[in-house]
Amino acid sequence: MIGERFTSRSRKTGPVANVRFSRPQRELVAFISTYYSVEISGSAGSEIEDFIQPEWGELRFHSGGDSNVAAREGRFATRPAAALFGPTSRVRLIHGRPGVLTAISFTPQGWAHLVRVNAAILADKFVAAASILSGIGTLDAALAGVSDDEARVQLLDAYFCARSAAGPPCDPRIGVVAAAVNAAGDVKVRELAHRVGMTTTQLTRGAQRWFGFPTKTLLRRQRFVRTLALLHQSNGRSIGRIVDESYYDQSHFNREFRYFMGMSPRTYFLRSRQPPMGLSTAIISNSAPGDAGGSAWH
Template sequence: MMKTALEGAVAIHFYRPSPELAPYVSTYYLTEVNLDQDGSVEDWLHPEWANLRFTAQPCLSSALGNAPLQALPETIFTGPTSQSAHFVIEGRARVWGVGLLPAGLARFVAAPASDLADRIVPVAPGGPLAPFVRIGAKVLTGKRDPAGEAARIDGFMLAVLAETRPSEEEARVRQAHAALINDDTTSVADLAAQLGMSSRSLERLSLRAFGFSPKLLLRRQRFLRSLAQFMLDPSLKWIATLDCQYVDQAHFVRDFRRFMGMSPSRYGALEHPVLRAAAQARAASAGAAVQALHRP
C-alpha cells in the first residue's frame, strides 16, 4: 500500500474507565498530531454518542453536516449526532476526549439529549455542562503524560459520579441501549416489544435519553455497522461491508448520504488519517471500531 504524506503524523490512544464508570463512559482517548506549525490534518467523523473534548490550546476547527468550519475553544461538548462532523486539527496538537454513553449523558448533563443533539457546545460555568468546566485544568499539566492524564481524567469523572445521582430512568435507558445495539433488533416495533413499552412511550424516552427518534437510531446503527467494516479494512468494496438489514446497495447509499453528507465513493477516496487510526485502536482496546457500537 502506498504511504500517504500524513502517515505517522497521527497517533490515537484509548483508555478504559474504572468499573464504576463503565455504564456511563465508553473510553477516554487522546489524539496526537505531530506536524509542522503550519500543517494540519482533516477528516470526517461519523455519527456518535455524546463526547467531551479538551486541549491545552485552541487547535481544532469543526462543523456538523455542511456548515462552515469554525474555530473551537479549548473545551467543547458535542451531543449525540446524526451527521458527519468535518474537522481540522492544526500543527502539533494533543486533544483528549471522553466518550459518554446515553446513561452517562443522562447522569452528568442537566439537559435532555434532544436539546444537545447535533450540536457542538462550548463548556461554560452555570449551564448543564458545568460539571466539566475544570477538566482541562485538572488534567493537563503541560508535560506529555498520556497514562497519567488518563488516570487524572478517570479521577475527575469519578468525582463527578460521586456528586451526581442516577436519573430515575437510568435502568430503562441502559436496557434500551442494549436493545438498540443488538444486531437482531430490526424495527421500532421490535424495540418497543423488547422493552415492554408502547411506541409513543418509546419515542419520548428515545428523544430524552438518546437525542433522536427510535427509527433514526436504528437506521444509524445499521449504517455504522457497515461503515465500521470499511474503516477496519479499507481494501473492502462497499458491497462487502453491507449490514444484513440492507435491501441492496442503493439502500445503503441513501443512508450514507443522510449520515455523512457525501457518497460512499467520495468518502472512500478521501484520506482518513484520524478515523482509520482511531477505528483500529478503538477495536483493539474497547472491542468496537466506533463509539456507537460500544456495548455498555
C-alpha cells in the first residue's frame, strides 16, 4: 500500500528530497514496519545532510550519487549500493546525493526471522547486504529497473515473502520483550525480566541476540526514543514536564541526550528546525507512518 509523502530542501538552494512510505502486504507486517523511497533531485555534487535516528535494522538500496554515513570517530564511509544496517543506539550523520534510496525497516521479529543474524554482530554497523542475504544482487538490479513505488513494493513483497516461507519459526519471546520494553518506564532489568517471565540471564542473552544491545542499554535507548518523540509532538506541553516524566531531572536528560545524539538538546533542536532536518523529525520512533514510526530520511 502506498502511503505518506514528505518533501524537504537542503539548507542551500538546490537538492530536494521527496520521501514516500508504503506498507508491506499483510503476511509481512509483523516483520517489516514500512518500506520507503527517497528521491533526491539536484545538481551534480549537491547533497542533503540528515540524521539516522536510533532505530531497528534496515536494508537500503541506493542508485545514483554516492551516499556517505558517519562511521567511528566522525569519519565518513561510503555506503554500499545495497547495505544492511544493524540496529542503532546512537545518531549518525548522513550525506545523500541525487539519486533514489529504497529502504526496508525491520521489526525485531523481522530481523530474527528474515535476516537471521545475531543483532549484536551488526549493532551500530552496516555491511554489504549481499554478504548476509542471498539473492540480493538480483533484487537490487530489479529495483534499479523500475521507476514507480507500486512496482518496488511488489518486488520487495515477493522477495521477503519467499524468504519468510523458508525461514525459521518465529520466537514468540521477541514480541513479548519488545512490547514490554516499549511500554516500560523507569524499570530495572530484574523487574523487566519478571514481567516477561524470563531470568535476568535469559533476558540479557535474548536482548543482545534479538535487539543488538545489553538489556540496560536497550531500556535507556527506548526511554530516550519515547521522550524524543514526545518532545517533537508536545502539543503545547512544556518540555520540563515531558522530561520529568522519564528522567530524574534536566541534567540527567541532557547527559542521555549527548550520549545518544552526540550533541546538546539545544543544538539538535536548532538544527532540526531547519530544512532538511524536518524530514528526520517528522517521524522518529521505530514503526511506520501513522504509528509514530521511524525517521523519515536516513
